[in-house]
Amino acid sequence: MKRLVIYFHYDAQGLLDGPCRFAVEALLSLAEVFLVTNGTLRQDDHVWAAEHNVQVLERDNVGLDVGAYRQALLTLGREQVASYDELVLMNYTLAGPVCPLEKMFREMEQRNTLDFWGLTRHYAMQSRRFGGSVPEHLQSHFLAVRQPMMRQDAFWEYWEQMKLPQSYEESIICHETRFTDYFEKQGFVWDSYVQTEDLKAIFVNPIMACPRELVEHRACPFFKRRSFFTPYEDELRRTDGNAAKDLYEYLSRETDYPIDDLIRALLKDHTLSAMGKNMHWHYLLPCAEKTAPEPWEESDLCLIRFEIPVCDAVSQWYLQQSAEQAEKQLLQIKDLFRRFPMLGVAAPELPLWPQAIRANYTQWEKDYTWLKHQVSVPLDNEPPLPLLAGWVLVRKAAFPEGIPAVSNIRDAWLLPLQAQQNGYYSATFESCAQAAARTEPYTAGVLKSGKIGSVAKQLGRLIKHKILR
Template identity: 55%
Template structure:
């Protein structure tokens, strides 16, 4: 089949990361690729596109993927596109493939009754953010269209009349959720390669909610990058919060996809806190063995820094956590061998609520200044570590030398510097604390299900604040 793939890319620095390159090279086996980016590519990346044999369009960063697709389609024109048997609109938000694309293209080539098809679908839902009633639709990260559709006046009117979106929400409303019902209403047949109708009562967005299931059992060759850094509160509204971790464990164990290289790329563009929450970079460790590791031989260094001033209870719990971490030094050091990308490690924050409040207050004081000093995103939430004045670092995560670390602000900058260098920061805790954390969560969930208890707790909080 003569196929054209329009591959949309965006990176604020103009870089094409390994995951994008893998995807482009994979689809090139099945069609000609036009690589379109919203911005200016770095010189070395522009050379890579040329050497790959793909066409290249660099354009102003307007209109999101919708604007990019529209420009390529209108630039090539109706007559040129009529030479193809299938046109694929695909974007960089997909990572993979984790398997050969042959099965997907063979299966869909065997369905000539379809006028357009996609990788996955999103089921109908209500969303004020996205305009109210969202219909069932193909997800715009991968849509293939065939001659009966792309040679029609309907198709060209759709793109010529398209108002370019100025926000992510507008791109969803004006294109992603509109494309499928617009053409279905005009008699064009569609379907998806990955079949998920049995999941419809469970998840509206299966590729985000249960990506491991789609990869392991339904032949899906791609997963969403966003699975690894989606807002965790959103994740908890639709899943049990384990989707990203289970996805990564599967990709690492059962595929050849270089997940660590994707993580290196994401560390440069996403807040550390978002990645840490989705990937659960908090490691439980067993009882101390009493062994004393040779940190120099392991390429590690233990640092201590002064904690911000806090109330006596918070200060006591922080000091206890640091002392406990000393007894678990061997177990902490072993985590670096098991996790090659781990660069900075410290004890998890104590479970006392004052510790959480103190850390957040300190972060809010420092984050804006830190954002001016580092080249990675600084999120609204603090990184998972360092905590408690105790931090173990991998020396190779700091090729320019380990910065001085005497305060909590220095410790956070240490974590952000490691992030820039492609290493992540994590916490560790004894199994007893992990068990207590689960019990505390259960207590909060039980209380949240009882409005009277919530109101009572709120009253106590207000009273406590007024007394202060």
């Protein structure tokens, strides 16, 4: 089958990263690839594209992926596009493949009654954010259209009349949730490659809710980059919050996909707090303490101490206990760095005392503006690490230009952020006893959040404390 893939790409710095190149190279054995990017690629990316016979269209960042597909189609023209047996519109937001693509394309070629098909589907739901009633639909990150449909006026009118979206929500409303229903009503037949009907009553968006299930048991060759940085609070409303970690562990242990290359690429553009929550960059130390200190002067790690910020007396007491534990925990923490080569900075988790948690956020808010001008990675209102204990352990290799001087917490914030710039993540750690204790307030919070009286009582306390302050 003669196949054309229009591959949409976007990067604010014009970088065609390793995971994108990996995907395109896998597609090239089965299709011609036309890459459309909302920006300007770097020179070395143009060289790579030319070496792989990938045609590139650069455009302004207008209309998101929808605008890019539209311009690519109109640039190529109806006659050229319709000369192919199959057209694939693919978004760089998919990562992979994690298995050979021949199987998927071969199986779908045999289903010759289909006019168009997609990788996965999203089930019907109600959403004010996306226009109210959202029908079941093929997800627009991978759509394949057969030649008979490409030759129809309806297909070209759809794109010619397309209103360019100004936001992510508009792109979902005007294209993703519309495409399938629009062409089904015109008599065209469709289906998805990955079959998830048995999950319909459980998850409306299986590729995000249970990506490992789709990859491991349903032959899905791609997964969403977003799995590793999606707003974690949203995921907890839909899942148990383990989807990204489960996917990562499966890919790293059971496939040849270079998943760590993807994680490094994502660290460039996404906050440590978002990725850390999804990836559970939080480790438990063995219960048995080892008290013998390590000769760190000969190590590839460095213990850094700094002044503990002044906070309430209770927090100060707990944080001092943590600081005094540093020497006893060094061997255990060193083992974490051995097990996880991308770990750049490790810090002790905050005590469960609420004021300590608030103090960490307050300090981050105080230093945020200054820090934003010191690093190139994105920041948000979530601290990258809890640093109130006054000490961290760092991997020297995460700082090829040298570890910055640290005397206070403002300096210390730079450690995880600079490590992130260099492709390393940061993590917290705690003892088994502390982790066990952490489950109790979580359970209490979940139970109380479902009771109106408890919520009202907590709101009253919050208002009272704000007024008194």
